[in-house]
Amino acid sequence: MTFLEKLRGAARANDSLVCVGLDVDPARLPRHLADGPDPAFRFNRAIIDATKDLVCAYKPNFAFYGAMGGRGWEALVRTVEHVPEGIPVILDAKVGDIGNTAERYARMAYGEVGADAVTVNPYMGFDAVEPFLACPDRCAFLVCLSSNPGSADLQRLRVDGVPLYRIVAEKAVAWNRRGPCGLVVGATHASDLKEVRGVAPGLPILIPGVGAQGGDLQTVARCGADADGELTVVNVSRSVLYASGGEDFAQAARRETERLRADLNRYRKDGV
Amino acid sequence: MTFLEKLRGAARANDSLVCVGLDVDPARLPRHLADGPDPAFRFNRAIIDATKDLVCAYKPNFAFYGAMGGRGWEALVRTVEHVPEGIPVILDAKVGDIGNTAERYARMAYGEVGADAVTVNPYMGFDAVEPFLACPDRCAFLVCLSSNPGSADLQRLRVDGVPLYRIVAEKAVAWNRRGPCGLVVGATHASDLKEVRGVAPGLPILIPGVGAQGGDLQTVARCGADADGELTVVNVSRSVLYASGGEDFAQAARRETERLRADLNRYRKDGV
Numbered sequence: 001m002t003f004l005e006k007l008r009g010a011a012r013a014n015d016s017l018v019c020v021g022l023d024v025d026p027a028r029l030p031r032h033l034a035d036g037p038d039p040a041f042r043f044n045r046a047i048i049d050a051t052k053d054l055v056c057a058y059k060p061n062f063a064f065y066g067a068m069g070g071r072g073w074e075a076l077v078r079t080v081e082h083v084p085e086g087i088p089v090i091l092d093a094k095v096g097d098i099g100n101t102a103e104r105y106a107r108m109a110y111g112e113v114g115a116d117a118v119t120v121n122p123y124m125g126f127d128a129v130e131p132f133l134a135c136p137d138r139c140a141f142l143v144c145l146s147s148n149p150g151s152a153d154l155q156r157l158r159v160d161g162v163p164l165y166r167i168v169a170e171k172a173v174a175w176n177r178r179g180p181c182g183l184v185v186g187a188t189h190a191s192d193l194k195e196v197r198g199v200a201p202g203l204p205i206l207i208p209g210v211g212a213q214g215g216d217l218q219t220v221a222r223c224g225a226d227a228d229g230e231l232t233v234v235n236v237s238r239s240v241l242y243a244s245g246g247e248d249f250a251q252a253a254r255r256e257t258e259r260l261r262a263d264l265n266r267y268r269k270d271g272v
Numbered sequence: 273m274t275f276l277e278k279l280r281g282a283a284r285a286n287d288s289l290v291c292v293g294l295d296v297d298p299a300r301l302p303r304h305l306a307d308g309p310d311p312a313f314r315f316n317r318a319i320i321d322a323t324k325d326l327v328c329a330y331k332p333n334f335a336f337y338g339a340m341g342g343r344g345w346e347a348l349v350r351t352v353e354h355v356p357e358g359i360p361v362i363l364d365a366k367v368g369d370i371g372n373t374a375e376r377y378a379r380m381a382y383g384e385v386g387a388d389a390v391t392v393n394p395y396m397g398f399d400a401v402e403p404f405l406a407c408p409d410r411c412a413f414l415v416c417l418s419s420n421p422g423s424a425d426l427q428r429l430r431v432d433g434v435p436l437y438r439i440v441a442e443k444a445v446a447w448n449r450r451g452p453c454g455l456v457v458g459a460t461h462a463s464d465l466k467e468v469r470g471v472a473p474g475l476p477i478l479i480p481g482v483g484a485q486g487g488d489l490q491t492v493a494r495c496g497a498d499a500d501g502e503l504t505v506v507n508v509s510r511s512v513l514y515a516s517g518g519e520d521f522a523q524a525a526r527r528e529t530e531r532l533r534a535d536l537n538r539y540r541k542d543g544v
Contacts, residue, residue, distance in 0.1 A: 023373070063373045066380035073345045094369055096393055098420040101295070101335045108338035121368055123395040123415060125422020143395060148370040150397020153443060157431045164426065164436075171425065 003088060003116055003139035003180050004231075007204060010087045011056035011230060016261045017221065017268065019057040019090070020047065020253075021208070021237030022079060023064045028242050030249050040068060040075035043249075045082050047241060050250035052084050054257045057233050059206070062093040080114045088116040090206065090233070094143055096121035096128050103131040110138050117141055119184055119206070122168050126175060133179020139204065140181055144168045144196060147186025147209030165192070169199040182206060185224070187216070187234075193223040204231045210260075211239030217260065221267035229268040236260055275360060275388055275411035275452050276503075279476060282359045283328035283502060288533045289493065289540065291362070292323050292525075293480070293509030294332040294351060298340060300514050302521050312340060312347035315521075317354050319513060322522035324356050326529045329505050331478070334365040352386045360388040362478065362505070366415055368393035368400050375403040382410050389413055391456055391478070394440050398447060405451020411476065412453055416440045416468060419458025419481030437464070441471040454478060457496070459488070459506075465495040476503045482532075483511030489532065493539035501540040508532055 001009075011017060024040045033039045048058065060079060065072035080089050091113050095105040109118035109132075117139035120129055132140035145155050145165035155165045165185075172181040185196050187209035197205065207224050210217060217234075224232040240260075244252030273281075283289060296312045305311045320330065332351060337344035352361050363385050367377040381390035381404075389411035392401055404412035417427050417437035427437045437457075444453040457468050459481035469477065479496050482489060489506075496504040512532075516524030 025376075061369070061373055061376075063367070063369060063376035063380065067376040067384065069380075069384040070342060070345050070349070072384075073342050077342070092369075094367070094393070094396075095335070097333070097335060097364075097366055098418060101333055104297075104333075104335035104339040108335065108341075112339065112341040112344075121366070121393045121395055123393055123426055124366075124418050124420060125425030125427070127420050127422040128418075129422075146370060146396045146400075148396060148399050150399040150401075153397030154395055154436065154439070155397070157436070157439070159429045159431055164429070167426070167429070 002137055004204060006086070006088045006116060007056060007233070008230060013086065014053055014055060015265060016054055016056045017225070017232050017234045017264045018055050018257055018261045019059050019206070019233045019235040020051050020055050020240050020257060021235045022047065022058055022060040023237045023241065024075070025064060026068060028245070030245055030247060032247055038071070038075055038078070040072065041078045044075070044079040046250040047253050048082055050254040051257045052087065054254070054261050055087065057088045057090055058083050059090040059092050059235050062091060076113060089114070090117040090119065090141065091115035092119045094119050094121045096124045098124065099127045099131060102128050106131040106134070110135060117182065119143060122171065129175060130178065133175065133181065136180065138180065140179070141184050141204070141206050142168055142172045142181060144172070144183040145185045145192055147188045151186065166195065166199060169196045172203060173200050176203060184208065187220050190219040190223050193219065197223060197226070201226060204233060206233045206235060208235045210234055211236040217263045218267045221264045225268045234264060274409055276476060278358070278360045278388060279328060279505070280502060285358065286325055286327060287537060288326055288328045289497070289504050289506045289536045290327050290529055290533045291329040291331050291478070291505045291507040292319065292327050292512050292529060293507045294319065294330055295336045295509040295513065296347070297336060300517070302517055302519060304519055310343070310347055310350070312344065313350045316347070316351040318522040319525050320354055322526040323529045324359065326526070326533050327359065329360045329362055330355050331362040331364050331507050334363060348385060361386070362389040362391065362413065363387035364391045366391050366393045368396045370396065371399045371403060374400050378403045378406070382407060389454065391415060394443065401447060402450065405447065405453065408452065410452065412451070413456050413478050414440055414444045414453060416444070416455040417457045417464055419460045423458065438467065438471060441468045444475060445472050448475060456480065459492050462491040462495050465491065469495060469498070473498060476505060478505045478507060480507045482506055483508040489535045490539045493536045497540045506536055
């Protein structure tokens with residue numbers, strides 16, 4: 001089964017474009033979890049159990065686990081293992097390095113962590129991406145245009161009139177012939193998202209930046225989805241994970257995920 | 273003590289521009305090490321013990337540890353702990369993510385791993401770099417121009433006639449006013465290295481790509497060093513680590529490091 005088939009399968013089974021970003025921050029864990037063993041994993045397990053019929057993917061960001069050291073590594077691996085078989089896991093690590101090193105990252109992401117896909121920084125070019133394309137059942141999501149203010153520093157610079165992020169999107173389409181590629185595009189600007197979807201009509205687009213970062217659901221659903229209203233992975237982290245800081249955090253996360261799923265579905269169905 | 277003071281101190285004490293890249297690959301470990309506990313750490317420990325009076329820095333690349341899973345994490349932390357106090361450690365992880373996530377990577381690199389510096393991918397712009405600049409005794413080395421063929425895909429594109437890697441070098445000079453920045457520039461093209469050194473006369477430049485990747489020592493020493501023949505960190509990994517695959521690997525690594533140090537010193541002293 002290809003990554004796209006797995007993603008489509010989960011999105012259809014759960015009728016959802018929502019991806020929950022498992023960015024667990026020890027400082028924000030509910031108090032009652034903090035005292036036991038492996039609180040980060042127990043938190044994630046409860047979030048997954050409460051949302052697994054509502055999402056199309058999960059996306060742990062490696063930084064949050066790396067910042068916890070060896071315990072973080074273990075929490076990450078246990079978390080990925082806990083995700084139900086049919087739901088893809090995207091490891092958000094924005095890796096990018098020369099060929100023999102990129103091959104090690106592919107082994108880390110796909111082998112040790114057990115992710116179905118990984119985010120890759122395209123700045124070092126094709127041979128830094130190629131090792132992630134070698135597995136037909138995985139996917140490399142190239143960082144194209146991010147939702148932060150710094151996206152203006154390089155991503156929006158123009159090369160012969162064409163913004164760099166668009167060049168990245170064009171490269172992803174070309175490289176997708178070598179192995180499965182996707183794109184990461186921030187949720188903050190409708191016209192940019194529309195432009196990238198136009199360049200890459202058949203690639204999955206991972207969209208961070210809704211929720212805490214302020215991106216708008218209507219934009220995301222209308223401009224990000226493909227012609228069938230699919231292939232969009234809308235990531236929310238903080239607004240779901242920390243919907244409540246109390247013992248009811250998992251139920252609160254479920255309610256917030258349900259709300260996002262319903263809103264996205266309304267807009268994507270209107271929009272198609 | 274700032275990172276630059278620490279780097280200069282080690283470089284002067286050991287009269288060396290050589291950085292040994294601790295990119296340990298389980299498949300290439302000498303056989304006699306493979307059977308005991310934590311072979312990656314024992315390998316690194318022997319390499320460090322054999323070269324610590326010959327180098328200006330050590331640079332473990334995170335990919336090699338991540339590919340070993342939890343054991344790799346432990347080997348990395350133990351390795352960094354084993355580096356003598358006065359020698360800086362650059363964690364090569366080419367991280368880059370939005371602000372709150374970058375802050376987690378800074379905590380990982382500087383806190384959990386205990387590195388003095390970290391390599392950062394600049395594609396996401398200033399706020400993705402800023403958290404790494406918050407510590408005056410650390411340093412963020414921005415990936416500017418890499419030594420792989422893929423560097424042509426984005427890094428060499430021209431914005432109003434100026435190649436993107438030069439824009440990154442200019443940004444590093446500007447951002448260095450906010451906190452310590454360095455640059456990563458591949459060893460493969462003399463003129464590029466000269467150009468970047470011209471743009472950033474006072475920044476440390478980390479130069480991978482000599483040894484197994486074929487960069488030339490004379491170019492590196494003459495074009496990379498600052499006006500005093502310093503602030504250049506010339507990384508070699510495979511040609512030192514695997515100079516011998518036998519029980520004499522550490523002595524062979526020492527001999528190769530000595531040779532590189534002598535060559536670089538001859539060229540930089542000629543060149544100044």
